[in-house]
Amino acid sequence: MANVLELSKIRKSFGTELVLNDLSLSVPEHTATVLIGASGSGKSTLLRCINLLESIDGEEISDPLINVDEVRRKLGMVFQSFNLFPHKTVLENITLAPIKVQGKNKDEATTTALALLKRFDLADKADQYPDRLSGGQQQRVAIIRSLALNPRLLLLDEITSALDPVLVNEVLSIVRDLKSDGMTMVLATHEMGFATQVADEVCFLESGNILERGSAEDVLHAPKNPKTQEFLKRVHQAGRL
Amino acid sequence: MSERVNSAWSPSSREIQRRGERKRISRRQGIIAAVSTTVVLGTLFIILVTSPGWEIVKTTFFDIDYGREVFPTVIAGLWINLQLTFIGGAAIGVIALGLALLRTTKSPALTPFRFLATAYVDIFRGAPLILIILLVGFGVPALQLKGISSNVIFLGTVAVVLTYSAYVAEVIRSGILSIHPSQRAAARSLGLTSGQTMRYVVLPQAIRRVVPPLLNDFVSLLKDTGLVSILGVTDAVRAAQINASRTFNYTPYVVAAVLFLLITIPMTRYTDRAIRQRTNAQSSEGAI
Numbered sequence: 001m002a003n004v005l006e007l008s009k010i011r012k013s014f015g016t017e018l019v020l021n022d023l024s025l026s027v028p029e030h031t032a033t034v035l036i037g038a039s040g041s042g043k044s045t046l047l048r049c050i051n052l053l054e055s056i057d058g059e060e061i062s063d064p065l066i067n068v069d070e071v072r073r074k075l076g077m078v079f080q081s082f083n084l085f086p087h088k089t090v091l092e093n094i095t096l097a098p099i100k101v102q103g104k105n106k107d108e109a110t111t112t113a114l115a116l117l118k119r120f121d122l123a124d125k126a127d128q129y130p131d132r133l134s135g136g137q138q139q140r141v142a143i144i145r146s147l148a149l150n151p152r153l154l155l156l157d158e159i160t161s162a163l164d165p166v167l168v169n170e171v172l173s174i175v176r177d178l179k180s181d182g183m184t185m186v187l188a189t190h191e192m193g194f195a196t197q198v199a200d201e202v203c204f205l206e207s208g209n210i211l212e213r214g215s216a217e218d219v220l221h222a223p224k225n226p227k228t229q230e231f232l233k234r235v236h237q238a239g240r241l
Numbered sequence: 242m243s244e245r246v247n248s249a250w251s252p253s254s255r256e257i258q259r260r261g262e263r264k265r266i267s268r269r270q271g272i273i274a275a276v277s278t279t280v281v282l283g284t285l286f287i288i289l290v291t292s293p294g295w296e297i298v299k300t301t302f303f304d305i306d307y308g309r310e311v312f313p314t315v316i317a318g319l320w321i322n323l324q325l326t327f328i329g330g331a332a333i334g335v336i337a338l339g340l341a342l343l344r345t346t347k348s349p350a351l352t353p354f355r356f357l358a359t360a361y362v363d364i365f366r367g368a369p370l371i372l373i374i375l376l377v378g379f380g381v382p383a384l385q386l387k388g389i390s391s392n393v394i395f396l397g398t399v400a401v402v403l404t405y406s407a408y409v410a411e412v413i414r415s416g417i418l419s420i421h422p423s424q425r426a427a428a429r430s431l432g433l434t435s436g437q438t439m440r441y442v443v444l445p446q447a448i449r450r451v452v453p454p455l456l457n458d459f460v461s462l463l464k465d466t467g468l469v470s471i472l473g474v475t476d477a478v479r480a481a482q483i484n485a486s487r488t489f490n491y492t493p494y495v496v497a498a499v500l501f502l503l504i505t506i507p508m509t510r511y512t513d514r515a516i517r518q519r520t521n522a523q524s525s526e527g528a529i
Contacts, residue, residue: 053426073432083427087445096441097431142427149431 004029004153004184005050012042012049012208019045021208027153030182034195034216037205038231043188044080046205047155050186051077073101076146080158082138084130084145090117091126094145102149109148116144120174136167143174154178156187192235196220204228304492311484311493318480319500325398325466325476330459332402337409342439344410345417358410365407371468374400378472397469405462412454416447453519456512460505467501477501 005027012020019042027033035043048054052071084093094116095109104112117123120140130138139159146154156175160168172194179185179198189195195202195216202219204212204227212225223229252260289295343351343358365373377400382391390396420443428438470479477500481493 048426051430053429072430075430077427077430079423079427081423083423085424085427085442085446087449097433100437100441101432145431 019208031200032185032198034199034202035188041205042208047157074152076151077155078142078159080161082142090141094148135163136170139171154185158188302491308492308496314480315496318477321476322466326463329398329402333405336406340410341413362407365404370404373404393472393474397472412451416451453516460508
């Protein structure tokens with residue numbers, strides 16, 4: 001299977017603080033890679049670096065070309081805080097990039113957007129503004145907004161962290177759907193149960209490096225590294241496993 | 242359940258008591274407000290009409306017949322102020338937007354222009370408008386450049402536009418800076434270029450956010466167009482001045498002031514309302 005993304009020894013620092021430290025990662029097509037780790041371990045920074053929202057300092061990043069706009073056309077990204085455009089309707093949020101970036105005409109973009117909204121039970125929200133939607137609905141719209149561009153790789157950055165527990169599942173079920181459709185994904189999450197369901201590979205991050213990687217079964221249920229064990233123990237105590 | 246919803250709801254005796262208490266309190270507050278207003282305004286009125294010069298002031302500032310006589314010339318002058326406000330306002334909008342975009346861009350190629358824009362804003366925001374009007378109004382004709390009009394209305398407008406562009410640029414820039422970086426990140430992650438991000442995502446939100454302060458500046462602009470009278474433009478202020486100096490009766494000034502107020506007070510009320518709506522809208526903007 002071809003790799004969609006290959007990172008080797010990427011390095012990123014904010015000032016003197018080293019956030020990513022010679023981190024390597026390859027993501028084969030049609031797989032889901034789950035990043036776990038405590039806050040500040042570098043998960044979000046890694047995702048932002050993949051999308052080139054952050055510049056990479058010491059880097060080898062292949063396949064996604066060097067042209068920033070080119071890279072982003074191939075990647076979709078969904079954020080913890082949804083980041084829908086509040087001055088645009090749901091439909092306009094979704095069609096903006098297909099029209100302006102991919103040069104589709106308005107009718108074509110609208111048809112695609114409405115089909116996606118229908119598929120994820122949001123058809124009746126097309127003309128609403130984001131502030132009329134629940135958090136779960138907003139996040140689903142944000143996912144659809146990324147999907148409308150047919151990304152080769154979808155980056156999901158703790159997409160359920162800002163949602164109340166009742167709404168988490170409606171968002172995660174979309175991700176499960178996408179996974180079964182064969183979408184390639186890299187996601188950072190604290191939902192370990194969900195990670196077990198979708199992950200082809202789980203990576204445990206600590207201080208900007210991947211300390212342990214393997215199948216969900218191995219990393220989440222039989223971790224070898226003492227730091228992974230410690231982290232999962234704390235997650236377990238918090239009732240999240 | 243549905244039975245309870247359908248049956249007419251009647252307030253409990255405690256609720257009725259609470260309502261009575263609230264009504265009593267608001268009635269008492271109404272009385273206090275009325276008394277206080279009467280006392281304060283009444284006192285001011287008495288001080289005014291019993292002042293030693295009141296009789297003279299009444300005939301020189303509030304001469305209704307003379308006011309009626311000069312009204313047409315003052316209102317003709319006010320028309321100049323309004324024209325100046327709207328034409329100048331349009332020019333200010335365009336220039337200010339350009340300055341604000343220049344000052345917020347990160348493009349290295351535009352660095353010299355960014356520097357110039359900053360210098361421009363510093364100079365024109367820092368110098369008194371009346372000095373700019375004098376310098377432009379008398380300085381530019383002195384250059385004797387070909388093709389540049391020495392029409393005082395034109396030069397006065399230019400001076401006002403130069404100064405207000407600097408003010409308004411800063412207001413727009415503050416709006417641009419107030420948009421959360423996550424909006425930009427979302428737009429960029431969708432593949433929009435930085436120009437498209439500014440045009441379709443940042444600027445529409447920024448402008449909406451600064452509408453109230455912009456309306457404020459618009460009101461100030463209308464008032465400050467009165468300053469071009471020092472160049473000899475026959476606007477409302479100048480028209481009043483001509484009439485006043487002809488007869489040594491100052492009623493034309495009062496007429497001009499009242500005419501300005503008739504326009505600016507509704508505008509400020511409207512601005513206040515826009516600010517209130519803005520604040521209400523912001524409270525439901527939580528998750529961006």
